[in-house]
Amino acid sequence: MGGVPNEASSREGLFSFLSRRRFLKVSLVAGGAVLGVGGGGLLALRGRAPNVDGLRVLDAHEYRTLQSLVEVMLPKTDAIPIDAASMDLPREFDDFLADEPEQNVRDLQKALVLIEFGPLVFDKKLTTFSRLDVAERTAHWNEWALSENLLRRQVSIATRKFFNLVYFDQEEVWPYIGYPGPSMKRAQGVMP
Amino acid sequence: MAVHWLPRAVHETRAGGHAVTGGITDLSKQPPPEAITTEICIIGSGCGGATAAHLLAEAGHEVVVLEEGRDLVGSERTQRDGPMYDQLFMDRGGRASHDLSVSVLQGRVLGGGGVVNTCDVVPIPEGVLHHWATKYGLEDFAPVRFKRFTDDALGDLSASRIPESMVNPANNKLRQGAEGLGLRGEVMMHNRVGCRGLGTCMIGCPVHAKRNPRMVALPKAVEAGARIFTRARAVKIGKASQEFKEITVRTLDPRGYHEQSELRVRAKIVIVAANAIASAQLLLRSGVGNSHVGRNLTLQPQLPIIGIFNERIAAFDGIPQSYAVTEFEEEDNAEFGLWGYRIEGIMGTPGIVSSLLPFSGAAGMEGMAQYDRMAASLLLAPDAPSGQVEVARDGRLTIRYDQRADHQERLRHAAEMAARVYLEAGAREVLLPTTPPLVIRSAREAKRAQELSFAPATAPMVSAHQQGTVRFAASERDGGADLNGQVYGTREVYVFDSSGYPTSAASHTMTPIIASSRMLTTKLLTRI
Numbered sequence: 001m002g003g004v005p006n007e008a009s010s011r012e013g014l015f016s017f018l019s020r021r022r023f024l025k026v027s028l029v030a031g032g033a034v035l036g037v038g039g040g041g042l043l044a045l046r047g048r049a050p051n052v053d054g055l056r057v058l059d060a061h062e063y064r065t066l067q068s069l070v071e072v073m074l075p076k077t078d079a080i081p082i083d084a085a086s087m088d089l090p091r092e093f094d095d096f097l098a099d100e101p102e103q104n105v106r107d108l109q110k111a112l113v114l115i116e117f118g119p120l121v122f123d124k125k126l127t128t129f130s131r132l133d134v135a136e137r138t139a140h141w142n143e144w145a146l147s148e149n150l151l152r153r154q155v156s157i158a159t160r161k162f163f164n165l166v167y168f169d170q171e172e173v174w175p176y177i178g179y180p181g182p183s184m185k186r187a188q189g190v191m192p
Numbered sequence: 193m194a195v196h197w198l199p200r201a202v203h204e205t206r207a208g209g210h211a212v213t214g215g216i217t218d219l220s221k222q223p224p225p226e227a228i229t230t231e232i233c234i235i236g237s238g239c240g241g242a243t244a245a246h247l248l249a250e251a252g253h254e255v256v257v258l259e260e261g262r263d264l265v266g267s268e269r270t271q272r273d274g275p276m277y278d279q280l281f282m283d284r285g286g287r288a289s290h291d292l293s294v295s296v297l298q299g300r301v302l303g304g305g306g307v308v309n310t311c312d313v314v315p316i317p318e319g320v321l322h323h324w325a326t327k328y329g330l331e332d333f334a335p336v337r338f339k340r341f342t343d344d345a346l347g348d349l350s351a352s353r354i355p356e357s358m359v360n361p362a363n364n365k366l367r368q369g370a371e372g373l374g375l376r377g378e379v380m381m382h383n384r385v386g387c388r389g390l391g392t393c394m395i396g397c398p399v400h401a402k403r404n405p406r407m408v409a410l411p412k413a414v415e416a417g418a419r420i421f422t423r424a425r426a427v428k429i430g431k432a433s434q435e436f437k438e439i440t441v442r443t444l445d446p447r448g449y450h451e452q453s454e455l456r457v458r459a460k461i462v463i464v465a466a467n468a469i470a471s472a473q474l475l476l477r478s479g480v481g482n483s484h485v486g487r488n489l490t491l492q493p494q495l496p497i498i499g500i501f502n503e504r505i506a507a508f509d510g511i512p513q514s515y516a517v518t519e520f521e522e523e524d525n526a527e528f529g530l531w532g533y534r535i536e537g538i539m540g541t542p543g544i545v546s547s548l549l550p551f552s553g554a555a556g557m558e559g560m561a562q563y564d565r566m567a568a569s570l571l572l573a574p575d576a577p578s579g580q581v582e583v584a585r586d587g588r589l590t591i592r593y594d595q596r597a598d599h600q601e602r603l604r605h606a607a608e609m610a611a612r613v614y615l616e617a618g619a620r621e622v623l624l625p626t627t628p629p630l631v632i633r634s635a636r637e638a639k640r641a642q643e644l645s646f647a648p649a650t651a652p653m654v655s656a657h658q659q660g661t662v663r664f665a666a667s668e669r670d671g672g673a674d675l676n677g678q679v680y681g682t683r684e685v686y687v688f689d690s691s692g693y694p695t696s697a698a699s700h701t702m703t704p705i706i707a708s709s710r711m712l713t714t715k716l717l718t719r720i
Contacts, residue, residue, distance in 0.1 A: 073552050079561035096284075099449035103588070138553055145552060145627050153627065153649045154292045160552060161286070165543035168560060169273040178564025179508060179542050182271035183390040184398045 046116065046128050056098040057105055058090065065116045066090035068130040069159060072138040074167050080176040084167055092166050111155050118144070122152070214249070214414045216302075218262060219443040220423040224455045230256040230419075233439055233459035235426045235474065237261075238304020239705035240465035240689035242405030242413065243348070247713040249416035253720070256457060257413070258424040258441060260466075261301035262448065263406075269396035273543025276395035279447070280308050282470070289579070289593040289655075291648040294493045296591060297656045298467050300448070301396075302422055303406025305467065305702065309656065310393045310513040310538070311402055312700035313351040313381035315342045315707065319524025320697060328694045329666040332675060332711055341714070345707035349383035350403040358389060360510030362567035363537035365499060367515045369617035370535075375519040375609075380536075382511070383702070389510040394540060404702075423448060429462055429478040432682040437462045461720070464679075465689040465709065472581040472661035472691060473589050475672075481662065481679045484672035488663050489579030490696050491593055491655035494570040495603050496538070496548055498623040499614030501565050507539035508564075517613065520606070521699070529695045533573040533606040535613065536699075539566070548652040550627045559623075567614065570654070571606035574696035575599045577660045595653075600646040607641035626651045657701045662691040676719075677712045688712050 049060040058066070067090050074084035097105050119125040119132060119140055132140060144156040167173065171181065180186055232248055234241045237259040249255045264279055277285030282298040289296060299305040318335045325334040332338065359367070359379055370377045387401040400407055414420065421441075428440040436458045442451040464471045472486045517535040525531035539545070542563060551559045579593035611622040611632045624630040624641065627650045632638050644651065665671025668680040671694070677686040688709045690701050697704040 073556070075554055075557065077554050077557040080557045099447070142552065145550070150291065150648055156552070157292055157649055157652075161547040164546040164549070164556070165273050165277070168542040168546040174542065177542060177560050177562075178504060178506070183388075183392070183509060184267075184271060187388070187390075 042117065045120070045126065047131070049130075055091070055094050058094045058097065061116070062109065062112045063090050063094070064130050065112045066093055068137060069115060069141065070163060072134060072141050073160065073163055075134075075138075080173060082170075082173050082176065084163075087167065087170060089163055089166055093162065096162070111158070114151075114155060115159075122147075122149075214417040214419060216263060216414065216420045216422060218422045218446075220262070220446040220448075220452070224421075224424075224441075224443050224453055227456045227458065228256060229436075229458045230254050231459065232256070232461045232463065233258065233437070233457050234463045234465060235439070236304060236464065236466035236470070236689065237302050237405065237410060237420065238299060238465065238467065238689070239306050239405055239702050240709040241463065242303065242306075242409035243706050243709040244463050244465065244688050244713045244716075245413035245418045245420075246409040246416070247710065247717065249413045249418040251717050255413065255418040256459070257410075257418060257420045258426050258439070258457070259302050259304075259420065259422045260425045260444065260448065261299070261304075262422045262446070263302040264307075264396065265400070265406075267398060269392075269398040271390070271392040271395060271398060271541065273395070273541050276392075277544070280396055287469075287591075289491065289591045293595065293648045293651070294491055294591075294593055294653045294655050296469065296491065296658065297654060298469055298658065301406075302420070303404055303410065305656075306402065306404030307396055307406055308394055309404075309700070309702055311382040311384050311511075312513060312536075313346065313349055313383050313703050314698045314700040315346070316697045316704045317523035317530065319522075320529040320695070323524065323529035324694060328664070328670075330664055330675065330694070332715070333708075338707065338711065341707040341711040342703070344710050345703050348403070348408050348706055349703065350385050351381050351383055351703075354379050354382050354384075354511060354514045358387065358511050359514045360389070360507065360512075362505050362507030362539055363511070363513070363515040365501070365505065365567040365617040365619075366517065366535065366537045366569055366613060369613035369615070370517045370519070372616040373612060375517050375613070377515060377517040377519065380514055380516055382514075384511075387511065391509050391512060391539070392541060393512055394544075405706075409706075425451065426466075426474060427477065429464075429474065429480055429685060432462075432478065432480045432679075432685050434683065436460060437685060460684060461716075462685045464685065464687050464691075467689060468658040468661045468691045469581055469589075469591060471687050471689055473583055475662065475679065475687075476581065476583040477587060480682055480685060481672050482668055482681055484665075484670075485662055485679070486581040486583075487672075488577035488660035488694070489581055489591070489593065490575050490577045490657075490659045490693075491579055491591075492572065492574055492657040492659070492696055492699075493593075493595065493599070493653035493655050494572045495607065495651055495653050496568055496570055496625055497535075497607055497610045497614075498566050498568045498625065499617065499619035500562050500621050500623060501567060501618060502620050504564050505567050506564055507567055508541065512539045513537055516699075517609075520609065528574065528576055530574040530698065533571060533602050534699055535569050535606060535610045536572055538568050538570045548625055548654075550625045550629045550652070567617075567619070569610055569614075571603055571610060572699055573599055573602040573606060574699070577663075577695060579660075581661050595646055600644070603646070603651075604642050604644050607644060608638045611638040611641060657690075657696070657699075659690040659693040659696055659701065662687045663694050664692040665694070676715055686712070686716070
């Protein structure tokens with residue numbers, strides 16, 4: 001039996017289903033599309049991401065992928081006219097990751113690569129997730145949840161779990177869902 | 193109700209070791225001693241561990257309790273999803289089965305699962321006790337012998353029936369529908385005293401109305417001299433066959449994210465009570481026990497279903513779980529003991545509810561806009577012991593769990609019945625939050641629940657009652673621990689939690705674990 005594990009492996013993360021082996025498998029399945037473009041081509045396809053100050057774990061490209069994702073996952077609607085993009089949820093995710101074991105961070109970064117190159121890998125389109133317009137991106141992202149591919153469904157669930165939980169825990173959202181806030185604060189007259 | 197503040201331990205340094213008086217020491221806030229020597233070390237402070245600590249300390253034994261979580265009390269329990277799932281649950285609330293089909297909720301706080309449950313008091317049914325005694329040879333669980341331990345557990349919990357006046361509108365919708373269809377149900381038993389109906393039982397009660405291990409057994413244990421160390425993660429049990437075991441403990445930072453330093457606890461007796469997942473994980477990491485360790489896991493996965501009404505229900509206020517439809521529950525199934533299914537009212541705070549909904553984008557926003565008109569239930573179907581806890585060479589945990597066809601079949605039936613119940617109670621529509629979502633608007637459409645595929649990661653199942661993994665058995669051939677709870681192949685390393693159960697004990701595990709820990713501790717006290 002093995003000895004004492006190091007910290008990096010002692011906790012399970014939201015994206016632990018993305019083992020290296022499975023990621024490689026998906027990459028190989030999609031290999032035709034990826035190889036057709038080539039490594040340099042992939043970088044060109046992704047383009048430059050705007051610089052973002054103060055990130056602890058994510059790089060600018062990863063941040064942009066998450067911001068693009070949040071925009072279609074939690075859009076401003078008539079029912080809830082709160083702009084998730086203004087909440088800077090990717091930064092919350094960055095803060096979350098900063099305290100996760102390295103292995104979990106690596107798993108998440110794999111998921112972000114898959115999402116960003118999803119249009120190429122799964123739809124054979126010569127573009128990336130962040131470059132799709134909102135309507136195309138929304139349609140593409142909806143396919144993840146309904147996909148026959150288990151890995152895509154898993155990435156969809158894991159991201160939804162995190163961002164929904166954080167978004168609907170924001171006080172400004174509550175009036176639109178009929179939630180008056182934590183009952184203790186209400187009892188103390190702190191909340192509306 | 194006043195919080196039972198646990199006294200901080202007063203430290204004294206002694207040659208060759210470190211001694212403290214009874215009390216609590218948060219190892220994230222002070223340098224740990226290099227080593228602690230004690231007679232009994234208990235790993236885990238939940239229902240099993242706290243009960244054992246209480247009884248052993250009161251009997252005059254020297255007890256140390258190790259808990260990975262911290263003592264989060266009073267106003268620190270903010271009723272907010274983000275910080276509470278982060279601080280009160282394993283893996284910051286993100287733990288799941290290997291393919292993400294089942295979210296695994298496991299407490300990580302002083303007091304364990306009793307701090308984050310919905311207070312349901314359900315003893316092990318007589319049919320299950322009889323099943324265990326006859327089929328598995330667990331004679332101490334025979335109904336007549338086990339009764340006194342259940343009675344004592346009910347006393348620990350100040351168990352009572354939830355008053356009618358505290359059944360909230362959402363649970364009353366469930367009852368109204370069930371009664372309309374002529375289905376048997378009941379207002380549930382609970383362990384609340386002085387409940388103010390604050391509604392956030394699952395993420396900690398800010399007024400400490402739960403008579404849980406944190407409020408009952410642990411204060412008594414401390415009063416009797418037990419030493420509790422929080423932010424103390426046990427990572428290995430060494431020398432398991434020797435007189436003195438050596439437990440490697442890593443201290444954590446104040447928020448429990450990172451390991452800081454290491455210490456050793458030397459103990460003659462080690463009681464592992466860290467939950468069926470973590471207890472097996474620790475034994476496997478340590479190379480302790482036989483090939484049964486980690487096997488026979490039951491997750492008892494539950495599937496949410498939501499009735500959406502035209503009027504405001506405000507299910508987030510009041511006791512979230514107070515009524516259960518029990519018509520289809522079997523307590524004496526010949527093969528599995530507990531079987532069938534229950535439909536139990538439930539509600540959560542916005543973050544957790546939204547995380548279970550299958551929608552994204554505008555549809556998701558529209559779905560959550562109906563939050564205050566929702567009345568939800570969990571479909572609870574006991575499962576056969578078929579899962580497994582695995583620990584990879586690098587230490588990574590995998591909870592391998594493939595849902596069996598019989599479990600899917602019962603959940604489909606449960607979903608159909610629950611849909612009928614909510615429609616009978618006047619729901620505009622009933623949502624099964626699967627991917628794709630299934631919306632049922634008439635009793636005729638309820639049969640569509642039979643279409644649920646349960647393909648991996650399409651139904652948001654939740655597990656709150658993990659059991660099995662170190663099955664009690666009279667012979668090493670049949671289980672991981674003997675009838676005293678001693679792990680086979682060790683000298684006085686025990687499991688005193690739900691790890692030992694051969695099949696699902698009950699629809700809720702707090703009372704069973706306290707009762708069985710009482711029984712096992714009482715037996716241990718006759719030998720030491």
